[in-house]
Amino acid sequence: MRIRKLELLAATASGNFGTTLEFQEGLNIISAKNTSGKSTCIMSILYALGLEGMLGSSQQVPLPDAMCRSIMEGEKEFPVVESRVRLEIENRKQEIITVQRLVTGKNLDRQLVRCSMGPALSDSTSQYPFRDFYVRTQFAAQDESGFHRFLAEYLGYDLPNVPAFDNTSVPLYLECLMPYFFVDQLTGWRDIKSRMPTYLRVPEMAKRSAEYVLDLGILKRAIEKQQYELEQEKAKQTWSQAAVRAMDRMGEEQVLIRGLPVEPTAIWPPLPPPEVLITDGENWTPLATAINNLQVRIDQLVEEEIPKAEEVSQQVIEQLRAAEEKLVTFADRLHDSTKDLMAERAHLESVHKRLRALLEDYRQYQDYKRIEDRGGQIALETASGICPYCHQSIKDTLLDQNVAANPMSLEDNMAFIRDQIATFRDMWESAKEVVSAKEKQAAAITRRIEELNENIRALRGTLKSDGRIPSIAAVQEHLHVENRMRRLLAIQEAALEILKGFGELSKDWAKIQGKLKDLAIVGLTEKDEVKIRHLEESFVEQLRQYGFHSFPVDQVRISRESYRPSRGEYDIGLTSASDTIRIIWAYLLGMLELAHALPTNHLGLVVFDEPRQHGADRISFDALLHRAAASKNFNQQVIFATSEDQETLERIIADIDCMYRHFEDRILTRLP
Amino acid sequence: MSTATLDDVLNVPFTFQRRPSAIPCVMRPAWRLHILSLILDQCRGGRASLEQLHVLNWAIRTDESRQLFLQFIKGSRAPNQIIVRYDPSLSRAIDFAFAEKLVSRHEKQATLLEDIQDKSEEKKKAPPYRVILSERGKALVLQIHEMEYAFVVEKEFLRAIGKKVTQDQVQSLFTWSPLS
Numbered sequence: 001m002r003i004r005k006l007e008l009l010a011a012t013a014s015g016n017f018g019t020t021l022e023f024q025e026g027l028n029i030i031s032a033k034n035t036s037g038k039s040t041c042i043m044s045i046l047y048a049l050g051l052e053g054m055l056g057s058s059q060q061v062p063l064p065d066a067m068c069r070s071i072m073e074g075e076k077e078f079p080v081v082e083s084r085v086r087l088e089i090e091n092r093k094q095e096i097i098t099v100q101r102l103v104t105g106k107n108l109d110r111q112l113v114r115c116s117m118g119p120a121l122s123d124s125t126s127q128y129p130f131r132d133f134y135v136r137t138q139f140a141a142q143d144e145s146g147f148h149r150f151l152a153e154y155l156g157y158d159l160p161n162v163p164a165f166d167n168t169s170v171p172l173y174l175e176c177l178m179p180y181f182f183v184d185q186l187t188g189w190r191d192i193k194s195r196m197p198t199y200l201r202v203p204e205m206a207k208r209s210a211e212y213v214l215d216l217g218i219l220k221r222a223i224e225k226q227q228y229e230l231e232q233e234k235a236k237q238t239w240s241q242a243a244v245r246a247m248d249r250m251g252e253e254q255v256l257i258r259g260l261p262v263e264p265t266a267i268w269p270p271l272p273p274p275e276v277l278i279t280d281g282e283n284w285t286p287l288a289t290a291i292n293n294l295q296v297r298i299d300q301l302v303e304e305e306i307p308k309a310e311e312v313s314q315q316v317i318e319q320l321r322a323a324e325e326k327l328v329t330f331a332d333r334l335h336d337s338t339k340d341l342m343a344e345r346a347h348l349e350s351v352h353k354r355l356r357a358l359l360e361d362y363r364q365y366q367d368y369k370r371i372e373d374r375g376g377q378i379a380l381e382t383a384s385g386i387c388p389y390c391h392q393s394i395k396d397t398l399l400d401q402n403v404a405a406n407p408m409s410l411e412d413n414m415a416f417i418r419d420q421i422a423t424f425r426d427m428w429e430s431a432k433e434v435v436s437a438k439e440k441q442a443a444a445i446t447r448r449i450e451e452l453n454e455n456i457r458a459l460r461g462t463l464k465s466d467g468r469i470p471s472i473a474a475v476q477e478h479l480h481v482e483n484r485m486r487r488l489l490a491i492q493e494a495a496l497e498i499l500k501g502f503g504e505l506s507k508d509w510a511k512i513q514g515k516l517k518d519l520a521i522v523g524l525t526e527k528d529e530v531k532i533r534h535l536e537e538s539f540v541e542q543l544r545q546y547g548f549h550s551f552p553v554d555q556v557r558i559s560r561e562s563y564r565p566s567r568g569e570y571d572i573g574l575t576s577a578s579d580t581i582r583i584i585w586a587y588l589l590g591m592l593e594l595a596h597a598l599p600t601n602h603l604g605l606v607v608f609d610e611p612r613q614h615g616a617d618r619i620s621f622d623a624l625l626h627r628a629a630a631s632k633n634f635n636q637q638v639i640f641a642t643s644e645d646q647e648t649l650e651r652i653i654a655d656i657d658c659m660y661r662h663f664e665d666r667i668l669t670r671l672p
Numbered sequence: 673m674s675t676a677t678l679d680d681v682l683n684v685p686f687t688f689q690r691r692p693s694a695i696p697c698v699m700r701p702a703w704r705l706h707i708l709s710l711i712l713d714q715c716r717g718g719r720a721s722l723e724q725l726h727v728l729n730w731a732i733r734t735d736e737s738r739q740l741f742l743q744f745i746k747g748s749r750a751p752n753q754i755i756v757r758y759d760p761s762l763s764r765a766i767d768f769a770f771a772e773k774l775v776s777r778h779e780k781q782a783t784l785l786e787d788i789q790d791k792s793e794e795k796k797k798a799p800p801y802r803v804i805l806s807e808r809g810k811a812l813v814l815q816i817h818e819m820e821y822a823f824v825v826e827k828e829f830l831r832a833i834g835k836k837v838t839q840d841q842v843q844s845l846f847t848w849s850p851l852s
Contacts, residue, residue, distance in 0.1 A: 360734060363825070364697035370822040371706060378812045380772055383702035388771030398699045398761040398768075407699075408692040416694045 001155055001603045002090045002637050005121040008044055008668060010071050010083035010103075016671045017071050017078075020121070023639060026632025027625065027658035030641040031649055034612075037667035038641045039185050040064055042609040045639075046182055048087035048099050050113055050135025050147050054178040055187060057199040059107055059136060062184075066668055067103045073670060080104060088121040091154055098128070099147075101135075111136050113147045141173050148174050157601065160219065162208045163226040170202050176209045180591060182607045189581055189611035192564055192572070210563040213591065214535075215600045217525035225519040232512050239264040239505050246498045247436075253491050254279050254444040255287065256437065257498070266513055268506035269499070276495045278488070281330065281445035287495065291488050298481055306474045310467030319473065320459040327452045330445055337442045344438055348431040355424045362417045369410060451480065524560060531598050532558055535590050539565065542586035545623045550575040578619040581611055585624050589638075596634035604635065610642040622652045629656045698733065704765040706816060707732065707826065709774055709805065713813040714830040718805035723842050725766070725803060730756045731829075738829050744845070745833060751844045766803055774809035778802045 002025065009018040021030065021041060032038040043062050046052050052062045061068055070079045083103040090096045098120035101113050113135050118128030133140075133147035140146030141159075152159050152174060161169035179195040182188070188195060196205045211219035243262050250257055259274040276287040309316075372383070381388040385396055397407045408416060458476035465472060524532065536558040543553050551567065559566040565583055566572055572583065588606050595602035606628075613619065621644065628638040642649065646662060653660060697703050711728045712718055720728070731741035743749040769775045805813070816823060 356735065361696050361698075364703065367706075367822045368697055368700060368703045370819060371702065371816075374819065378808060378815055380702050380705060382705060382768050382772060388768060396700055396702075397695050398701055398704060398764050399695070404695075405690060405693040407695045412692065413694050413697075 001092075001605050002635075003045065003087065003605065003607075003639065004090055004096065004119070005086075005088040006041060006045060006048075007086040007121055008041065008067065008083075009086070009671075010067055010080045010668060012071060012078040012080055014078055017073075017668045018671055019667050019669065021661065022659075023637065024659045025635055025637055027629040027656065028637065028639045029625070029649070029653065029658055029660045030639070030663075031646060031660065032641075032643060032663035032667055033665075034643045036643075036663055036665065037064075037066055038643065038663070039609055040067060041667060042607060042639070042641045043184065044085040045087060045607060046178070046184070047103070048085045048101050048113075049151065050101065050140075051175055051178050051182075053136060053173075053175040053200075054182065054197050055184060056197065061103055061110065063103055071668060072666070086121055088119055092156055095154070096122075097154065115147070115150065141171050155603065160212070160223050162202060162219075163222060164201075164203055169223075169226065172202060172208055172212060173197075173200055175200060176202055176205050177213055180209065180213050180588060181603050181605055183584060183588065183609060185609040185611060188609070189577075189584060191574075191580055192584055192587060206564070207562055213601050214528075214531055214563070214594070216528040216531065218522060218528055221519055221522045221525075225516070225522055228512055228515050228519065232516065235505070235509055235512055236264055239502075239509070242498075242501060242505060246502075249494065249498070250276075250491075251436070251440060253487070254440045254447070255491055255495070256284065256440060257495065260502070264509040265506060266510035268503045274499060276492070278491070279441055279444040281333065281441065281448040287488065287492055291485070291492065294481065294485050294488060298485060301478055301481060306470045306478065308467065309462050309465050309469055309471045312471045312474065313463060313467070316459050316462050316471065316473055320456065320463070323452055323456045323459060327449065327456065330449050330452060334442065334445045334449060337438065337445055341435070341438045341442055344431065344435045348428070348435050351424060351428045351431050355421065355428055358417055358421050358424060362414065362421065365410070365414050365417065369414070372410060454480070529560075531594060531600070532560060532563065534597060535594050538590040538593050539586050542590060542627060543582060545627065546582045546586065546619075547623070548579055548582050550579045576617055577611075577613070578617045581613075581619050582624075589624075589628060592631060592636055592638070596636060605637045605639075607639045608641070610640065610644070620652075625652060625658075626656060629658055632657060699761065701765065701768050704761075705769050705772065705774060706812065706823070708765055708769050709809045709812050710816060710823065710826060710830060712775065712803065712805040712809065714833065714835070716835055718810070719802050721802055721842075726758060726762060727756055727842050727845055729759055729762050732826055738825075742829075742832055745841060754845060756845050769803075769809070772808075773806055774812060776804045776806050778804075 003023045005023065006021045007018065008020075009016060011017075019037075019041075030038055030041060040063055043052075044067075046054065047062060055062060066072070066080075067083045067085075068080060070077045072078075082105070084100060085103060086098055086100045088096065088098045095117075096119040098116040098118065099113055100116070102109050104110075111134050113133045114130055115133060116128040116130040118126065120126075120128055131150075132145075133150055134143075134145055135147045137146070141148045141152075143149060157174075159172050159174070162172050164170040175197050179188075179197075183195075193206070196209070198205060202208060208219060210216075240262060243260055246257060246260060256277045256279070257274050258277055259270070259272055261270055277284040278287050278290050279285075280290075381391070382394075385393055387394045395401055395404055395406055397404050407413070455473070455476065459473045461472040462474075539558060540553055540556050543556060548556075555567050556572070557566050557568070558564070559571070562571070564571065565587060575583065585608070588608075591600075591602060592604070592606050594600060595604055610621075621640075621642065625640065628640065631638050650660075698707075708725075708729075711725065711732065712720055714728075715724060727741075731737050740749060740754050744751065744754055766775065766777075770777060817827070
C-alpha cells in the first residue's frame with residue numbers, strides 16, 4: 001500500500017481549517033513542533049482506515065481537541081462544528097481509492113467510512129463512484145458491509161482464521177497486523193512486546209501476525225492442522241453414528257454383527273474381522289452357515305415331490321405331535337428367556353443408577369476443588385481440618401468422629417471416583433450388550449413359536465383335508481423355506497453393504513490420520529528459516545549502525561519461537577529508552593527490507609511518529625533515516641513525523657533523497 | 673492341596689494398615705457449609721426452620737430429588753408420593769456453620785414434633801427454632817456466586833424454586849397431608 005495524500009478538515013462557524021499532505025515513495029519526513037498537530041496527522045492516517053482499534057478497545061477518537069472540539073488560531077479559539085479526514089491510497093495493482101471518515105459526531109456517524117473508487121483528493125473535479133462501509137462494529141471484519149473486509153481484499157490480503165481455544169477459530173484482524181506498520185507516539189515505543197491489541201482475544205496474536213506478515217509456511221500448517229483435527233472429530237461422529245445405525249438395522253432381524261469396531265480404525269477389515277451371526281432362539285450361527293444349511297434343505301425338498309395328503313397322513317400325525325412338543329419347549333424357553341431378560345435389565349438399571357450417583361458425587365467434588373483452589377476471603381476453619389469449636393484437628397467428615405475412618409484427601413477421593421466411574425462405565429457397556437443379545441434371543445424364540453404355530457395349523461389342515469389334495473404342510477414348508485432363504489439373502493446383502501460402507505469410512509480415517517501425522521510437528525519450513533535469517537541479519541546490522549549499546553550486538557538473535565528480538569535464549573528484556581527505540585526501528589525496518597527481497601504479506605509501508613525523548617540519552621535519527629531512505633529504491637514508503645530541531649534535521653537529511661515538509665507553526669491552518 | 677501347606681501360609685505375621693476411605697462429597701464439612709449457605713440465602717430473609725432445612729437439604733441432593741421437589745412445588749405431584757429423607761449429618765453441619773459464624777440461631781430449641789402439634793395456634797407465628805444466615809455467611813454466598821462454574825446445578829435448582837417454599841408446603845411434605 002502506498003499513501004498518496006492526507007486531508008484534514010475542521011469546519012468552524014467562522015471558516016474552515018485544515019491541511020493537505022502529499023506523500024511520495026521512499027522516505028517522507030513531516031517536521032513540526034510538538035504541539036503543532038503532527039501527531040494528529042499521523043493518527044489521522046490510522047483513523048481514516050478505521051484501524052485505531054490497534055491501540056485499544058475504546059471507541060474514543062484518538063485525535064486531539066483541535067479536530068474534535070475547538071481549534072486555536074493565535075490566541076483565539078473557535079469551536080469545531082464538523083471535522084473529517086480523507087486519505088488517498090494506492091495498492092499494488094495501482095488502484096487508487098479515497099477513504100473519508102467523520103471525526104465529530106456520534107458513535108454511529110463515526111463508524112461510517114465512505115470509500116470513493118478513485119483519487120478524489122488529487123482530482124477534485126471528477127465524480128467517482130463510492131460505497132459506504134462500517135468500521136469498529138462487531139462483524140465489520142467479515143461482513144460484506146464491513147470496511148476491513150473490503151480493505152483486506154483491496155490490499156490483496158486473504159486473512160486466515162487462526163486456531164483459537166476449544167477447536168474454534170477466530171479471524172486474524174487487520175488491527176493485529178498494524179503494529180508492524182504503524183508506531184504511534186504514545187504507546188508504540190514502550191517495548192516490542194506490548195503493542196498488540198490483546199483485547200481482540202486472538203491466541204498467540206503477536207506470533208500469528210508475524211507469521212502472516214512474513215508469509216511463513218508454519219501458519220498455513222497450523223491452520224491446516226486444525227482443519228484436519230475438526231475433520232477427525234467429524235469422522236469419529238460419522239463412524240459411531242454408522243455403527244449405531246448398523247446395529248439397529250441388523251437388530252431388527254435378530255442378527256448381530258460381532259466385532260464391529262465402535263471407534264474408527266485405519267485398518268479394514270480389522271482383526272478379527274466382523275462376523276454376522278443370526279439366532280434361531282437357541283444358538284447363534286454365522287449367517288453364511290445358516291444360508292448353506294438352508295440351501296441343503298431346499299435342495300432336498302426340490303428332490304422330493306410334494307406328496308398327496310393321504311400318502312403322508314401317518315407322517316403328518318407324527319410331525320404334528322413333534323411340533324406340539326416343540327411348541328411347549330419353546331414356550332418354556334420364552335418364559336425363561338423373558339425372566340432372564342428382566343433380570344438383566346434390572347441389573348443394567350442398577351449399574352446405571354450407581355453410575356449416575358458417581359457422576360453426581362464427582363461433580364460435587366469438582367465444585368469442592370474449585371472452592372479449595374480459589375481460596376478466598378472467607379476462610380473456613382473446617383476446610384483446614386480444624387474443629388471450629390475446640391480448634392483441635394478433626395477428620396474431614398460429618399460422620400461421627402469416633403466411628404468414622406480417616407477420609408481420603410480430596411485428590412485421592414477424586415481419583416478413586418474416577419476409577420469407579422471407569423469401572424462402572426465398562427460394566428454398563430457390557431450389561432447393555434448382554435441385554436441387547438438377550439432381547440434378540442427372546443425375539444428369535446418368539447418368531448420360532450409363531451412359525452411352529454403356523455406349521456401346526458398347516459399339519460392339522462392337512463389331516464382334515466381331502467386325502468387327494470397335496471399335503472398343506474408340505475406346501476407350507478416349501479413356501480416357508482423359500483421365504484426364509486430370500487430373507488437371509490437380503491440380510492446378507494445388507495450386511496455386506498454395511499461392511500463396505502465401513503471400509504470407505506476406514507479409508508477416510510486413514511487419510512486423515514496420515515495428514516495429521518505429517519502436520520504433527522508444525523515447525524518452520526526451510527523457506528521460513530531463510531526469511532528469519534534474513535531478518536536477523538538486517539536487524540543485527542542496523543543495531544550496530546545505530547549504536548546499540550545495552551549489551552554486545554553479537555548476542556542478538558531473532559527468536560524462532562516468537563519471531564521477536566532475543567538475547568541468546570531469552571527475550572531481549574529491558575534496555576535503555578534509546579535502545580528500545582533502536583530495536584523497534586530496526587525490527588520494523590528489517591521487516592520492510594525483507595519484504596522487497598523475499599515474498600511476504602508486508603504492506604511495503606511503515607509509519608513512525610517520533611517518540612518523546614528526555615534527558616541525556618537522546619537518540620539521533622541520523623543513521624535511522626539514512627537507512628530508511630533506501631526504501632525508495634524498492635517502491636516502498638516510510639513516513640516519519642518529528643519535532644527535531646529544524647537546523648539539526650536539515651543537516652541530517654541534506655544528503656538524503658526524501659520528501660521533506662516543515663511546518664513553522666500550527667499544521668491546521670485557516671483555509672482560503 | 674494339603675492343609676499343612678495352608679497352615680504354613682497362614683502362620684506368618686500379618687500387618688493391617690488402615691487405608692483412608694472414600695466418602696461422598698456431601699459428607700465433607702466445608703462443602704456442606706457452602707451448600708447450607710446457598711440454601712439459607714434462598715429462604716425468605718435468609719432464615720429457615722429446621723424442617724425447611726431438612727427438606728431443602730434432601731431436595732438439593734440428587735437429580736431425582738430435585739426433580740420431584742420442583743414438581744411438588746409446582747403442584748403436579750402430591751406430597752404423599754415423596755419421601756423426604758432425614759439427614760442426621762445436617763445437625764452437625766449446622767453446628768459447624770454456627771461455630772464458623774456463618775449462621776446464627778434462636779435460643780429456644782424446639783423439636784419438630786412440637787412444631788406440628790402447635791400448628792393450629794402458632795400457624796401465624798414464626799417457628800421457634802430458626803437458623804439465620806449471618807453477614808459472614810452472606811459474604812460466602814457472594815463469593816460462591818462470583819464463581820461462574822461452581823455449584824452450577826445447585827444454583828440453577830435454587831433459582832427455579834425461587835422464594836416459593838412456604839412453611840405450609842414443608843409441613844405437608846413431612847406429614848403427607850395435602851395442602852389446604
